[in-house]
């Protein structure tokens with residue numbers, strides 16, 4: 001408490017001394033509002049199995065209506081089933097600035113068990129400069145920032161030149177069925193020229209120093225296959241090695257371990273290596289420049305490929321994640337199957353990846369089956385109309401921090417917006433220590449200062465992109 005009030009005093013003094021600097025910080029009342037919304041959300045346990053996202057959506061709708069948004073513009077949409085709730089709200093603009101901008105976050109969280117944590121994951125806690133609780137980084141921070149900033153903009157009587165649409169979805173962490181349902185059943189409510197996603201991108205800290213501001217403009221495509229060898233089986237006293245499904249599957253596993261998909265760079269990954277090379281030093285920076293050469297430096301590729309993070313940016317990856325075989329210790333196995341999860345580069349045909357797996361199997365008695373079909377997702381173009389204003393805002397609020405476009409290896413709700421033709425940019429603006437990312441893990445926490453900075457960044461970004469200074 002004491003610490004917080006001291007910080008606040010310092011802030012007020014700074015604000016009086018330098019009026020321009022006060023604009024880089026939300027007011028004490030704005031902070032209190034955002035913090036209270038954040039607290040309310042953390043304390044509604046929205047783990048998918050509990051079905052509480054409708055409650056969270058209603059709570060946020062109440063906040064918006066209480067702040068003066070017309071009830072007709074605030075929709076709690078229950079679907080695709082009764083267990084899932086979504087919130088869609090519209091901040092009406094004059095329409096002179098173009099089609100709406102969609103802003104995106106998700107209400108659900110990954111399960112968290114009290115026994116695994118040192119604190120209660122569903123009790124909001126501020127301690128030693130951090131907010132603790134499940135969802136503090138993924139992604140209740142996004143919900144709280146968007147709802148608080150919509151209210152701040154309204155209180156400031158901001159008149160956007162285009163509509164701002166707030167979309168909070170109910171099952172990003174599990175199926176993404178909510179966002180798919182929204183874009184198919186409620187397209188008019190959630191349609192826009194482009195979307196800004198709180199759930200991707202973000203700021204990177206190294207030992208408290210800001211080193212990059214990531215903008216996620218592309219996602220790898222998620223796909224899962226099962227490869228299975230089968231046989232009629234029999235008594236284990238009479239082995240038939242050539243028919244044994246376990247032995248027949250083994251060479252595939254070995255080849256899969258060795259295989260590297262070809263290196264392919266797109267606009268986003270190229271920009272990622274260019275900008276990252278400027279941040280890094282020494283041999284790593286040299287290797288990043290090496291992969292950008294034409295033709296790429298093969299030794300540089302080999303060294304970067306040894307680092308899983310960089311490897312994932314260079315190529316499609318497929319990895320064995322589950323293995324199952326046999327049915328009794330004294331019986332010849334009747335089947336052996338491996339589950340292979342792939343993260344495919346956008347633009348690479350999934351059929352080619354499947355064909356590669358079949359080739360690695362090297363045995364046409366091994367059947368391949370798709371258990372999670374790939375949904376292609378085009379990279380979102382890094383246009384000046386979007387990147388220009390973001391670069392200006394970053395330079396203002398985080399001077400000297402480079403912007404790095406990224407392609408993430410995961411998958412978010414943004415994937416489904418891109419697929420229906422709404423380019424989507426992940427700009428969480430939340431700075432986190434690179435080596436202390438706790439999303440989905442225990443004792444998830446967020447730096448208090450990162451929360452308020454991102455609150456301010458989104459406020460300014462929405463003002464700028466939906467304001468009169470925006471070209472169109």
Ligand SMILES: [Zn+2]
Pocket residue numbers: 106138139172199
């Ligand atoms: Zn998330």
